[in-house]
Amino acid sequence: MRHRLKDVAERAGVSVKTVSNVVNGYQHVRPATRARVEAALAELRYRPNLSARNLRKGRTGVIALAVPELDIPYFAELARHVVAAAADHGWTVLIDQTGGGRERERVAAAGIGDHLIDGLIFSPLSLTADDLTDLDGVPMVLLGERVDHGPADHVVIDNVTAAREVTAHLIGLGRHRIAAVGAQPTPEGAGARLRLAGYTAALTEAGIGYDERLVAATPAWRRADGAAALRHLLASGTRPDAVFCFSDTLALGALRALHEAGLRVPTDVAVAGFDDIEDGRFSVPTLTTVAPDKERIARLAVDLLAGRLGGDRDAPPRELTAPHRLTPRESTA
Amino acid sequence: MRHRLKDVAERAGVSVKTVSNVVNGYQHVRPATRARVEAALAELRYRPNLSARNLRKGRTGVIALAVPELDIPYFAELARHVVAAAADHGWTVLIDQTGGGRERERVAAAGIGDHLIDGLIFSPLSLTADDLTDLDGVPMVLLGERVDHGPADHVVIDNVTAAREVTAHLIGLGRHRIAAVGAQPTPEGAGARLRLAGYTAALTEAGIGYDERLVAATPAWRRADGAAALRHLLASGTRPDAVFCFSDTLALGALRALHEAGLRVPTDVAVAGFDDIEDGRFSVPTLTTVAPDKERIARLAVDLLAGRLGGDRDAPPRELTAPHRLTPRESTA
């Protein structure tokens, strides 16, 4: 069914090694021989057995991307860019869905598919630095600010600054009762913590007091969580004039809840999100958000991995910051 | 760094094969030996080299899922379910993003990662049956109705019936000028063709004439395409009282364009979509849609693949139909 080097070699009347040389672009093969081998390759539709090649070379050409959930638009968009960036290096991407739980994430970090992958790009939710210390697995690049000063390479955005900019933007509209949605009480929610810090910093700069009733924690960052948080906030009698959600999905849920409560956006309540997912560009109203440069994040991560695979496995961990941009739209017009 | 069976064997004072036997749960190993080996395994944190195992056994435990774009919510949600279903079989999923182009799809079908995968679940956009005839690769399961009567297993939903039900639902609201958005003029757009057929059938049943000015073709099924189609429709002076979009993303774009045109949904124009993506449950208004059972689709596909891998590679191709459900929401209330 499937042919091996040996079959091609027999057909071309050369040795297995010569076929291998042709396949791998080795220089010193006589044009006539090369032509004969190439004809045989085409006739038999030869495709290398990557497992065997990998066993021999120690490389698979496959990297893994581990994300909490694929159907969260931010991760889906990120995955798209990672797959594209990996393709530039000739790599295939194996995607792992961790669910965000600590145990599954530890398993993923410890080695998805083990020797099947050359490297791992990992966007953890609940993993701590401790979980990563004693890993002797493949090179890893972490995405997002969840694990501080871990032993691995890291691509982040400046969450604090971004959150401060959004909040300042809302304050600039004359809003003073600004809710923050998406805080995470767990110690692992580093992203949430940083965004909350930016929010607080902006309030302080503007001389606005911090009101904990305006800060809503959510178990996750899905639309339903955002809607529930807003419903709860409004039901408790707290009436914000702006809402900063820590993700766009939260914000879209919030928009929905505000709509149900009969409040107009942005007239009554301005709303801003974070992530710049495509939904926010078509929602009613369109969503003001922080746009992290996802393509850049993906490319930086892949390039970091390429560097590790290229040799310097023992260089100290690097941390790169991708740019972001505040993108005002109708929800804060 | 990474340890092999040989290292474990030396530490435990047994042969390589005995360690292999322990790892693979072979019955006849003396408890004392087993304990010693297991201790060594744990100490060295042994992890099998899957490439070597695969080379020996001819199986990788990895299947591929090929979709046009990961950041189209329908595919992202589908991917989520496929990954989950595959996990039940102990499989990892390698995701390939084809972009929907014919050439990339042919390459994908011809063998992603080649010997690295045991099987392929494939959701093609522009591939034709011809492209699949001479494939001698790994077992494949096709998703969606794009390739009719191809040589491979197939999981579909009843597009015609579903589209007819949606259209009938709109007619039931007393609407008679019902636009259809998402037609695809290319011969490959089988999904679009079937949904259009269902739309037409419902009109005929209700005695409503087919008006081609109400049928909008779109290059793709993204939000932007839906918005552009509606803008174009309205600009041309055609004024529908309902819109059936062939996907939810199209519908969300349509909602946006209607909003911009100052038309109220559903009062002035009712809108229905197709796919039941999460966005539609939180949009303003929430979106009436056809909900294909994505979890079932994923599980059927994975099970079909499991069947092929389990032995009957030469059984005739099977076609399974997953259920769908019309889900009325605010946009047609």
Added chain:
DNA sequence: GAGATCCTTTACAACGTTGGCGACAACGGT
């Protein structure tokens, strides 16, 4: 107590590929 039967462990080969190196041919310079 001898042979048969079982359990436990091991040696060997093979999966398909490529790196190292050696064999041989062709070519250039003297």
Added chain:
DNA sequence: ACCGTTGTCGCCAACGTTGTAAAGGATCTC
């Protein structure tokens, strides 16, 4: 014509794993 160099090609071994089959030991049966 001879030697050295360069180019071309093939043999062998190895990557880490598991299937086969056989060896070695223990236990059982008569």
